[in-house]
Amino acid sequence: MLEHHYLTTLFEPKSVAVIGASDRENSVGAVLFKNILESGYKGRLYPINTGHPTVQGVPAYKSIEEISARVELAVVVTRPQTVPRLIEQCGRSGVKNAIVITSGFAEAGHSGAALERKMMEIARSYGVRLLGPNCLGIIRPNLGLNATFASVHAHVGNLALVAQSGAICSAVLDWASSNHIGFSSVISLGGTADVDFGEILDYLIYDNHTHYILLYVEGIRDARRFMSALRSAARIKPIVLLKAGRHAGGLAAVETHSGMAGGSDIVFDAAVRRAGVVRVKNIGHLFYA
Numbered sequence: 001m002l003e004h005h006y007l008t009t010l011f012e013p014k015s016v017a018v019i020g021a022s023d024r025e026n027s028v029g030a031v032l033f034k035n036i037l038e039s040g041y042k043g044r045l046y047p048i049n050t051g052h053p054t055v056q057g058v059p060a061y062k063s064i065e066e067i068s069a070r071v072e073l074a075v076v077v078t079r080p081q082t083v084p085r086l087i088e089q090c091g092r093s094g095v096k097n098a099i100v101i102t103s104g105f106a107e108a109g110h111s112g113a114a115l116e117r118k119m120m121e122i123a124r125s126y127g128v129r130l131l132g133p134n135c136l137g138i139i140r141p142n143l144g145l146n147a148t149f150a151s152v153h154a155h156v157g158n159l160a161l162v163a164q165s166g167a168i169c170s171a172v173l174d175w176a177s178s179n180h181i182g183f184s185s186v187i188s189l190g191g192t193a194d195v196d197f198g199e200i201l202d203y204l205i206y207d208n209h210t211h212y213i214l215l216y217v218e219g220i221r222d223a224r225r226f227m228s229a230l231r232s233a234a235r236i237k238p239i240v241l242l243k244a245g246r247h248a249g250g251l252a253a254v255e256t257h258s259g260m261a262g263g264s265d266i267v268f269d270a271a272v273r274r275a276g277v278v279r280v281k282n283i284g285h286l287f288y289a
Contacts, residue, residue: 007203010097010129010195011140011185013073014043016147017064017095019086020077021047021055028101029077030056031149032137039153040144044069065093073097075137075147080104080112083133084119091126098123099147100132106191107134116193123194135190136166139173141183142209148188157182160204162197163216164189165244168283172214175287184209198225201233214286215241227271234276240289241272241279 016036022029033047033056047055050062061067064074064086074090076083080102090098105116116133123130131138137148141156150166152173159181163169166188173186184207187200197220204210213233220226233239245265272279280286 005203005206007097007129007195007199009072010099010131011138011187011203011207012143013097013145015046015069015071015073016041016043016145017046017048017061017067017071017074018077018147019048019064019074021049021060023052023055028149031151032075032077032101032147035146035148035150035153039139039141039146041146042144044071046071064089064095067093071095073099073147075099075101077101077149080108080115080133084115084122087119087128087130088122088126091122091128096127097129098131099135099137100130100190100193101135101137101149102132103134103190105133105193116191120193130194131187132190133193134166136169136188138188139183139186148186152177154186155180155182157184158209158211159183159214160185160187160207160210160212161214161216162187162189162200162204163214164192164218165216166190168216171283172287184211192219192221196221196226198222198229201226201229205229205233205236211237213237213239214289215239216286217241217243218245227275230272230277231275239277240286241277242281242283242286243268243272243279 018033020029021033024030046067047058047060048064049055049060054060074095076086083102104112106113139146139154141154150170169186169188
């Protein structure tokens, strides 16, 4: 465990609360909570559900504020309009990390962007770090933690996959499972309203379970920090990168999914080459890298 890194409790939590955990078959809250239960997570697990005393056989709480013990990570799978209030409850309860699975923020237009700004204002006021929104979640196989709604579980390995697209994470997991390839981490960034590639790369540099890093990039919010972290990480661990938006159609798709512009591909290509990163052109090359 990286006790000295400020993202340790996000990626190595000793306790997890799932806000919106459910018994409703095939709902995101039900699938995600079941994945954590079945992945063998050894930490404390708290389902939050306002309408049921138990979720999948586990005693539930109506609010995260009812939990007397310390919660290191909250996973939010409720309607977008409820998320700012729930992040505020997390902040008041001393929860410093949250994964927002919920979609309907900047990628959904002006009203969603306003909701995202409100969420981030509240999070910053309480010092809560957010992964997402509109993301698949995270998998840490060595911890037995699968906090995603993916249909495939990851094997233990030394490869870290960091992607803005949940669909790409799912596709790589499907391929890796049938080819017996394991992971140290699978991290879905989604809309990157807060935690971005740069900070995650900084964490992975020091993660002893990670020997290689795969990146799927749609757009970068903080280019300076990203390039600094990329150069540092590439000196220590091999990095293979696939970027969406090489062409006009791809750029439009990027903006629809993440709510950010993809940027100039020529400039990006030159920058990553200087950083010592291997860039591949398509998902097939990423699979086989």
